[in-house]
Amino acid sequence: MATARNSAEARVAGYESGADIYLTKPFSSAELLAAIGSLARRLSAQKMTYQAHLHLPTSTLVGKHAIDLNKNELAILKGLAEAPSQKLPYYRLIEIVGDEVNEVSKATLDVRISRLKKKFTDAGILNPAIKVNRAEGYQLVLELKLKN
Template sequence: MDTLLKVALVEDNDDFRDLLKRDISKAGFTVHAAESAEELDDLVTHTHIDLLILDLNLPGEDGLSIARRYKRSNPDLYIIMLTARGRELDRINGYDSGADVYLTKPISSAELMAAIGSVSRRLLKQYDRQDLILNPRMMSLTGTKTVELSRQEIVILKALNESPNGNLPYFRLLELCGEIEMHEQSKAALEVRVVRLRKKLNDAGIEGKGIRAIRGEGYQLLSRIKII
């Protein structure tokens, strides 16, 4: 089983959450568990996820609201809803809120693994279409041609690629580049690095800027890159 897929599981029942986490891990996927929206939000600040598995009845913000919020910020995120609500109207509300798959409890491990496997295959197809491959060990980026990268360019590109929504604030990028304080001079130096990195992305085969400046905030990588 390919382990590319990174899963976040949100379920407030401790026993059921532990059971699902164990089964998903045994199937070969990377899985992080949370019991509430607050824990999920903390998780995604430092971890990229491809698939969100949501219970609907949660303490605080419910699953429908979480799905709508995450789908707005990341339309490419896959969402599987697990719930005891099995009425037609409930399923419609689930899909309207952003669910890609809606499963009703009780559910077997085999059915859930089949749904996760389907998402994984779709994600792999996206990577198969991806032109750019980053090899940090060889310090190279390969697309229609291979270009050499500096250590700092690898750090920036890898961090943007692995961050939620592909974006990071100025201060975090400066920290990664070894800058202790953020000021106009350090931001200007970061901008020069990004301009050079954009050119290398173009040389490797990405059309357009490749990295978008978010005014007053930071930068966003516009194309996902496979890291080997």
């Protein structure tokens, strides 16, 4: 977040509203680049953590239904299951599967989610497993427990 508001209350409100970084104007190019670098390192570390902890079998049991999933579907499902409120924005899901965030990868994510939802339906799970949050991302609405 870049703003001219520099009071303690404004900073707290900014962080509480979801800002990862709060820069007050005027700021230097070096400060902006350092903040971006810090955030990039943190996101990169989170991405590696997700990849390192994917120990799910390719056949995942949901209720009484076994569903065969590929590694990207497992990563998406695990990311959603572990997220607060089981919601993740598009860009985070794209990062979790290791793709670069752009329009093509967003379309690819939409296809992956559609296939994943179809697998749940084919397995006899009638209620939607994953909900689309328009212009935000996706939410897992199926109760799912993952073993680490």
